[in-house]
Amino acid sequence: MKPCPEEIVQYMHDYLDGEITRRDEQILKEHLEKCPDCQEHMDQLSRSVAFLSSASHIEAPEGFSSRIMASLPKERQSAGLRRWFGRHPMLAAVAMFMLLAGITLFSNFNTSDGQLAVSTQPNLVIEGNKVIVPEGEKVEGDLFVRNGELHIEGEVEGDVTVINGSKYMASTAVVSGRIEEIDRAFEWLWYTIKSGIKDGLSVFEGPDAGDEEE
Amino acid sequence: MEDIVKKRIKQVLKGDQSAFEEIVSLYQNRLYQVCYRMLGNRHEAEDIAQEAFIRAYINLHTFDQKRKFSTWLYRIATNLCIDRIRKKKPDTFLDAPVPGTDGLDHYSSLAHDAPLPEEEVEKMEQQERVQYEISRLPDKYRSAIVLRYIEELPLQEISEILELPLGTVKTRIHRGREALRKQMKKL
Numbered sequence: 001m002k003p004c005p006e007e008i009v010q011y012m013h014d015y016l017d018g019e020i021t022r023r024d025e026q027i028l029k030e031h032l033e034k035c036p037d038c039q040e041h042m043d044q045l046s047r048s049v050a051f052l053s054s055a056s057h058i059e060a061p062e063g064f065s066s067r068i069m070a071s072l073p074k075e076r077q078s079a080g081l082r083r084w085f086g087r088h089p090m091l092a093a094v095a096m097f098m099l100l101a102g103i104t105l106f107s108n109f110n111t112s113d114g115q116l117a118v119s120t121q122p123n124l125v126i127e128g129n130k131v132i133v134p135e136g137e138k139v140e141g142d143l144f145v146r147n148g149e150l151h152i153e154g155e156v157e158g159d160v161t162v163i164n165g166s167k168y169m170a171s172t173a174v175v176s177g178r179i180e181e182i183d184r185a186f187e188w189l190w191y192t193i194k195s196g197i198k199d200g201l202s203v204f205e206g207p208d209a210g211d212e213e214e
Numbered sequence: 215m216e217d218i219v220k221k222r223i224k225q226v227l228k229g230d231q232s233a234f235e236e237i238v239s240l241y242q243n244r245l246y247q248v249c250y251r252m253l254g255n256r257h258e259a260e261d262i263a264q265e266a267f268i269r270a271y272i273n274l275h276t277f278d279q280k281r282k283f284s285t286w287l288y289r290i291a292t293n294l295c296i297d298r299i300r301k302k303k304p305d306t307f308l309d310a311p312v313p314g315t316d317g318l319d320h321y322s323s324l325a326h327d328a329p330l331p332e333e334e335v336e337k338m339e340q341q342e343r344v345q346y347e348i349s350r351l352p353d354k355y356r357s358a359i360v361l362r363y364i365e366e367l368p369l370q371e372i373s374e375i376l377e378l379p380l381g382t383v384k385t386r387i388h389r390g391r392e393a394l395r396k397q398m399k400k401l
Contacts, residue, residue: 013388017369041395048347048394052363055344060246061260065238068267072231 004031004038012042016049095197102193119144129165135172142177215240219283226274238267241284244365245291251360252295254349262298266291288365288375292357299353347397355390362387 011028014020020028032039116129121139125132131145135153142158143150148165152173159177160167167181219240225233245266250259269290270277277286329350338346351359361372373383 010388013384013391016391017384017387019369044395044399045391048391048398049363051398052344052348052359052394053366054340055251055348055364056341058243058247058250060242060263061256064242064246064260064264065235068238068264069231069235071264071268072234072271 004035008035008038009041012038012045016045098193099197102197116148117144117146118148133173135170216283220279223274223277223279223283226271234271237270237283241287242267244284245287248288248291248360248365249295251345251348251364252292252356253298254345258298262294263291266294269294282371282374285371285374288361288367289377292361292375296353296357299356347394350397351390351393355386355393358383358386359390359394 007024008028008031011020011024014024015028032042116126116131118124118126118131119142121141121143123134123137123139124143125134129148130151131148132151133139133143133154133156137154139154139156140158143156143160144163145161145165145167146163150160150162150165150167151170152160152168152175153170154172155174155176157176160175160179161182162180163182165181167179169175219237222233222237226237242263246259246263249263249266250256253259253262266287270287273290277283330346335343335346348356348360348364357376358372361367361375362369367375369380369383369387372387373380376383378386
């Protein structure tokens, strides 16, 4: 028996790839009819392929996509913010308003002057940013200190107001009017604005209230 | 479907991470299946498929949006699978049974290194046998055969996924088929 033409196996694969020409297919058919070995070869190939195609469909395990989402690198903040704004336009507007109002207030309080400002009473002693009411002295009228430390050792006849500063009262100190420290109130106000924003807009960090001068 | 995917890709590129989840759910089964058939182990398949999606996310800006997304994704996954097969050491999985499997992993992992005795093979369930036969294929042919007969992809797409000329893909599939035929002569 003469050996089979070499191209027959190639034709078999072309046939299985669905890329055989009519002419080659005819040659293959005719050959297979008279060659049981090649017919067997062809059958084995077809069976192998059919067997593989019988593989059952495999699905990803449960929770697969959420595990992936959880392990992705953290997204940029701007995107989260933008998405949040898209989803809650009203809340976003309110939060934005509060934020801007807060910032304005904050900058007014904090930076409008920046420098020590004291009401003018003749017997006050000023050392750097320290304002002293000396022991034994009596300051008449309302006392006002901004951006400074107030040490009261003597007597003040009137209200004491300290803005953005601190106040020390010696045991000898006497103040006849009200004592008010604005930055405390301001801090509280800032705190409420900030926590309101934080609750609504967790991705956004407001400027740190700790920037205030102590 | 490609349109939805392209829309989501744009969203992800703008920084909207959550848009990626839809992409994952659209492709997760196909990608997991390829990995499973290539690696023969559910645990590893999940590992690699997950890694493929994460790499796709990180490198999304390099994806040419004029191309088909699935091709790009398959390429990442098959490359990772091939790397894993090359690095694979038997002790990494033999002593770690994977819950919810039916002995497939054990057989197929073993099989890659040493063929099983014939009587063992004959006792196998059909699905087990399919995986066993795939795992016995040389790595070179395995990816082409899996993409052709499990994923049922056209030759042209396989050539793009594997970044091989069409002729090379055909040769690999032909040789893969011949290898299968020899493995399963007595089927």
